[in-house]
Amino acid sequence: MRLPLRAATLILLGVLVVTIPIGHPRAAEGPITGFPGAQTDVQRELEARFDAGLNPDDLRTWMEHLSSRPHHVGSPFGREVAEFIAERFREWGYETAVETYQVLFPTPRVRRLEMVAPTRFTAALEEPSLSEDRTSDQKDEQLPSYNAYSIDGDVTGELVYVNYGVPADYEELERRGIDVAGKIVIARYGGSWRGIKPKVAAERGAIGCLIYSDPRDDGYGRGDVYPDGPYRRADGAQRGSVADMPLFPGDPLTPNVGATEAAVRLDLDEAPTLTKIPVLPISYADAEPLLAALGGPVAPGNWRGGLPLTYHLGPGPAQVHLEVAFNWDLEPAYNVIARLEGRERADQWVLRGNHHDAWVNGAADPISGMVVLMAEAKAIGALARTGWRPRRTIVFTAWDAEEPGLIGSTEWGEHHADELRERAVAYINTDGNGRGFLNMSGSHTLQRFINEVARDVTDPQTGVSVFDRRHARRLANGATEDLAATGDHRINALGSGSDYTPFLQHLGIASLNLGFGGESGGGSYHSIFDSFDHYTRFIDPTFEYGIALAQTAGRAVLRLADAELLPWDFTAFEATVGRYADEVIALTDDMREETERQNRLLHDGRFELAADPTKTYAPPDAEDPVPHLNFAPVRNALVGLAASAQAHDVARRALVAGGDRLSTDQAREVDKILFRTERAMTHPDGLPGRSWFVHQIYAPGFYTGYGVKTLPGVREAIEERAWEEAQRQIARLADTIRQVASEVDRATQFLEPAGP
C-alpha cells in the first residue's frame, strides 16, 4: 500500500502548492535528517499540505469557546472542555479515549487574612469584575485566589519580609539577626517557583506564608495594567500549586502509580508533598498595608520592590492572622487521548500534548496552546482522510489537572509507564503561546532535529524563518557568541512547569517544549483576567503565532512519525553534557576559592571591621574547605561518548550518501535503540532523596522548583556541600554517560556496511 499512497500525495501536491498564499514560506532547500534523497521533497510537500489545513479562525473559535467559562479540575465546564476536545478528535478521525483519574484537588473553604497590629486591615482577596473583560464576572464558577496543597491552618504571628524566600534570602536575614521561627513570612513572587517559598519557610520554622505579586516584577513596573494594558492590576492575584513538586509531581496521594479508582492511596496526613504550613497568595493592593506596617531594618537594596514605600524586614510590629481551610476532595481528571495508528511501526508512539484545565478561564494558559494542538490534529486528520498514514503512531493528548501539579499527565504516565517506556519515541509539549520568538527546550539528542524544523517555519511578522528571527534577536540584543558549533541554536534544558516532566524525568522519554514569546508580556497569569478578551487584545490577536506554533510542533510530529530512521543526534548532546560538566567543575572551583576567601576574611576579622556597628550584620558562617573532587570518570566517559557520537554521525551520513537503505526490520531496531537512549540517561534509584526523578542529566532543582538543574545529582550535591554524595554522583553520571555511549555504539553497528 505504500507506493500508491505516495503517488497520491504527489498528485495532490500539484493542486495544493498553488493554493498556498503568496508570502508563505518557500520550502527550505536543506536535507531533512531521517528523510534520505527524494523523501525530503515528499515530506516538504506533505508539510505544505499540513500548513494548508491550519486556519487561524479555528483557533479563535475554539479559544472563545474553551475559555468562555472557568474550567479547573472537577468543574462542570472542565468536563465539557474535555468532552469538546474528545469530540473534535473523533470527528477528525482519531481513535479517542477519555482516561479518567481520581485525584486530590483541594478547593478553598475559608480564606482569611487580616493585620491585627499595629493597625487593623482585612485583605480583600478578591479580583473584581471589569466591564472590559466579559468573563471576569463569572463569580459563581471562579476559583478564588489560593495556593493548592497548602495545608489547613489558623495562625497569628509577627510578619517578616523574606524577599523571594529562597535559602540565600534567609542567610541574609540571619546575618541581620532575624529568625523567622514562629513568624509568618511574606515573600514576593519570583526568584524561584512559588512552591519553594513555603517549603523553605517551613524548614526555617515559619508558621505561615504569604506570597504576593510585587508591582515591580508583575504589575505597573512592567507596563500598563489591565484593562489599559496587559499587566497585573493592584487587585490581581496569582493562583497556583504549592505542592512540593521537586519531590514528585502528580496526585499527592498516589506517587509512582496511576490514580485510578482502585489505586492504593496515602492518607492525607502522610502525603509528603503537601505544605507544612498554611499559604495564601495575595495581590499587591492587599500586600501594601502589611509591608508598610513592617519595622525593623530596611531591606537590602535588591530586595526592594515597586510599592511606594520603604521595604522593611520586620519582624513586626505588623502582626497578621492567616486562616485557610480547604475541601480535601478527590476530583475526576479527564485526559483526552487520541491515536492515529502508524502504518509500519505502530508500536512506536510519537506523543504530542498540551493541558486543557485552567485556574480560571485560561485563554492563554493553557487554551492558546491547546487550540494549536487541536489545529495540528485537525490538519493531520485531514491528511489521513486523503489516504496518507504516518509511519509511526501519533498520539495527541489533552491533559487535565496540570495546574495543580502536572497531575493528568503524571497519572497517565505512571499508569502506562511500562508501555510508554517500551514504545514512546518522544513527547512534544506546548502550553500557553505568545507572540515573538521561538523558544525551544528539551532533550539535546533532538537539538539538531528541532533546529531543522525551525529553519522551515516562517515567522508571520517578518517572513524569514523562525530560526533566523530568533538569531536576529539574539544578535541585536548583543549576544556575541550565539549558535552552537553546528550552526544550530542551543536549546535550553528542561526543568519543570509543564507536562513534559513525567515523560522526560520519570520515564526517560526524549521531550521538547515549544512556544513563542518575547513580544507579548503581560500579567494575566493564573488570574481571572487570563481571558479571551485579554488574549485577543494583547497576546496574539490574529492567532498568527498560534499558526506558527502549529507549523513548528506539527512538523516535529510529522517528521518524528514519518522518518525512515529517527533523527537522533548525539554530537550536540555530548557537547552539551561536556559544557554542563565544565560548569559543575567550575562551580566547585569557585566555591573552593570563595570559601577560602571568606574563611580568610573571617579569620582576619574583616567582616566585623567592615560592618556598621550601629546595625546588626553578623559575619557569614565559616564553611569547611571544599575538597578537590575527582571528575576524571566523567571526563573519560565524555571522551568515549564523543567518539561514539562522532562515529554514529559519520555512519549515518555515509549510509545516506551511499544511497543504502536499512531493511524495515533493521530500521525498527535502530529506532528502538535511538529513542531509548533517553532511558539510558536514567537511573532506577533516581536522584538523592527523590527517587521519582530518574533522569541523570535534567531535573527541576530541589530549591528552584521549575528552574532546571543539569547533571542534577552531581550539581545539587556540590551546592549542598555534600562531598561524598557528590563523588558518588560523579561515578553514577560517568556510568550513565558510558551507558548512553554504549547504546549509541549499538545503533551505529546497524548502520555500518558490515551490520551488527
Place this chain on the structure above:
Amino acid sequence: MRLPLRAATLILLGVLVVTIPIGHPRAAEGPITGFPGAQTDVQRELEARFDAGLNPDDLRTWMEHLSSRPHHVGSPFGREVAEFIAERFREWGYETAVETYQVLFPTPRVRRLEMVAPTRFTAALEEPSLSEDRTSDQKDEQLPSYNAYSIDGDVTGELVYVNYGVPADYEELERRGIDVAGKIVIARYGGSWRGIKPKVAAERGAIGCLIYSDPRDDGYGRGDVYPDGPYRRADGAQRGSVADMPLFPGDPLTPNVGATEAAVRLDLDEAPTLTKIPVLPISYADAEPLLAALGGPVAPGNWRGGLPLTYHLGPGPAQVHLEVAFNWDLEPAYNVIARLEGRERADQWVLRGNHHDAWVNGAADPISGMVVLMAEAKAIGALARTGWRPRRTIVFTAWDAEEPGLIGSTEWGEHHADELRERAVAYINTDGNGRGFLNMSGSHTLQRFINEVARDVTDPQTGVSVFDRRHARRLANGATEDLAATGDHRINALGSGSDYTPFLQHLGIASLNLGFGGESGGGSYHSIFDSFDHYTRFIDPTFEYGIALAQTAGRAVLRLADAELLPWDFTAFEATVGRYADEVIALTDDMREETERQNRLLHDGRFELAADPTKTYAPPDAEDPVPHLNFAPVRNALVGLAASAQAHDVARRALVAGGDRLSTDQAREVDKILFRTERAMTHPDGLPGRSWFVHQIYAPGFYTGYGVKTLPGVREAIEERAWEEAQRQIARLADTIRQVASEVDRATQFLEPAGP
C-alpha cells in the same frame, strides 16, 4: 631657632603622651616619607599634640551656629558666617583676610510649573516646615528650590521623559521615533551631574527642562524618609547649579580672571555657561502627576523609577507650562584666607580649604567639613602658640559661593594665579563629611603620601586604622584584587564637584579631596532639611568622624608643611597613567569591535528582524569604522616615565638610608621641582573646546559634569569619534608624560651623590 623648637616639642611630649586616652591610635611604626630618621618620631609626637587639640564639642558648637540660618551667597547670614570664621582664625593666631569678589548670582523671582493638559495641576515647588526640624521654618531667609544659572523663560509644550537625560538616553528615544525638539523634557536626577541635563536637552532642541528626584534613587526607595529617617521626602527638592561648569566654573561673567570690582565682565547674554533653556528642579510629589499623565511608549526597563506608575516616554498628552525668572544680581562672595607663615620655606604654600556657603542651612554641606577645617586650624594655632612653626606656610581657606559654581575658590585662584603657580605646594580639600570609610581622591603623585596618613589615623568605631577599615570593607564587599602593587589603596582621580577644581585643573596644583562616608546615606542634599537636627540624628551624631577627618587632613597639612623634602612619589603616578592608557586603548578596540558588529548587523538587517513590528524601534545609525590609532608615543613616553620614577624612588631611598641630607637650599630647589611636576601635567591650550581646563591627566567630563575623565583629551576625542583630534591628543599626552619625566629626572639629579 630650629633646635630649641624641637627640644620644646620633645619636652612637651613627655606630658602629652600620657594624656592621650586609651584606645586612641598607637603611633604607627613605619617611616614617614620626607621625615628621615628621628624626624619621624618628632613628627608623630607633634601629630599627637595636634590630635589632643581636637575637640568634638567645638565641631558641634560651631555647626549649630553656622547652620542656624540660611547662608547662601549674598545672604545676611552668609556674611556673618564668613566673619565668624575669620574672627576664629584671627583668635587662633592666623594672619587673616576676607577677600571679596563680585559674582553673578541669580535668585528666583518667578517659579511656575503647571500641567495644562490633559488635566490641570499646579506644582507646589515648596518644602514644608517640620516640627522635628527646628530650622525648616525660616521661610524668609530660605532660597526656594531652583537651579542657578537657568536662563529666564516662559515656555509651554508637550512633555517627554528622558530618563537621566544623558546623550545615550536621547539615542534610545530616537530609536523609538521620539524627538524632543520643541518639547519640555523631564529628567530624573542621577546618571550625570545635573547641569548636563539641560545642556544636552538644549542641544537636542528641547525648550525647557524639569529635573526631579525619583524616589527609587533619592527617596523612599533608599530608606525611610525624613523625619522618620534620613532620606528625601516626597516634597523634598534638590537645588543646584546648572551652569555649564565643564566649560569653566566660577563666575559666568569673568572667565579666567578674578571677579574683582574692576574686572571686565561679559554681558549677561553672551555668558557661555548659562543654560540655553529654562530649568527647574522639582520634588517627586510634583513630578508624579506629570509622569502619570504621559502617554506614548512604555519607558525601557532600566528607565523606570520608584513611583507607583508605569513610566511612559510621551510626548504628551501631558503639556506643561514652565515659567522662571531671576534677579540677575552681582553679589559679594567672601573668601576667608588665613595664613600661618612658614619658618624656613615661607614661599611654599600648603593650601587647605572648604567652602562655607550653603544652599540653605547646609549643616552637612558644607558645614560638617568646614568645622573640621576649623578644628585643624585651631589645633595648629595652639601648636604655634607653644613656639612651633611649620617649615612651610600653611594657608587655611574658607570659600564662599561654591554652591553656584565653585565661584569663591575659582575667582581667588584666577586672581592669584601667578603666585599660586609659583608657590602652591598642594591643595587639600574637604566638603560635607559623613560616617564610615575614608574616601581619598586626588593627584596620584600623592597616593603614597595620603596612604601613609591613612595608616596613622584610627577609625573611631573600630579602633583600627582608617586604612585598615577601608581595606576590610572592600574585601568584605567581595573585592578580590584590591590594593595597588605598592600595598597602598588606589586613590580615585578627581573630576569636579568641589573647590579643588580651580587648583588642580586650572592651575596644575596637586590636590587631594578627603572625607568619610558609606554609613550615613541620606537625602538632605541641597534641601532645607540639610540641618543641624538632621545631621546630628543621622550623619555623625558624636562628630567622631569629624575628628577623624581633622586627624587625616590635619596630618596631611602638617606633613606637607614640615617635611624636609616633599613626599612626592611618581611610581604610583606612572602605574596609574599606564592603567588609564590601557583603558583608552581598550576603549578604542571595544568601539572598533562594537562598530563592526553593529554595522554587520545593520547590513544583514538583523535589527529590523529583531524588532517588534507593532512598535517603533528603528535600528541604530551606522557608524564609520574605528581606525587603528597610534598609541606608541604614549607607550614609549610611559617607559621613560617608569624609569624616571623608579630612579627617583631609588635615589630618595638611598639618600635617607645613607643618612645624607640636602642643604636647605638644595631641598628648597628639589621641593619646587617636585610640587611643580603637577604644572608639567598641564598644557597652556587646555582641552579641546575648553581652554580653562589645562590638566592633561584629569578633567570633569564634558558630558558627565562631575564624573572624571582621565587622559581627557584623548579619551573624549575617542568617545566623540574625532579620530584626528584623538591622534593629536595622543601626541600631546606623550609630550606631557615626557615633560613630567624630565622634571622628575631634574629632581633626581639633586638627590644623587654627584648632585645636579
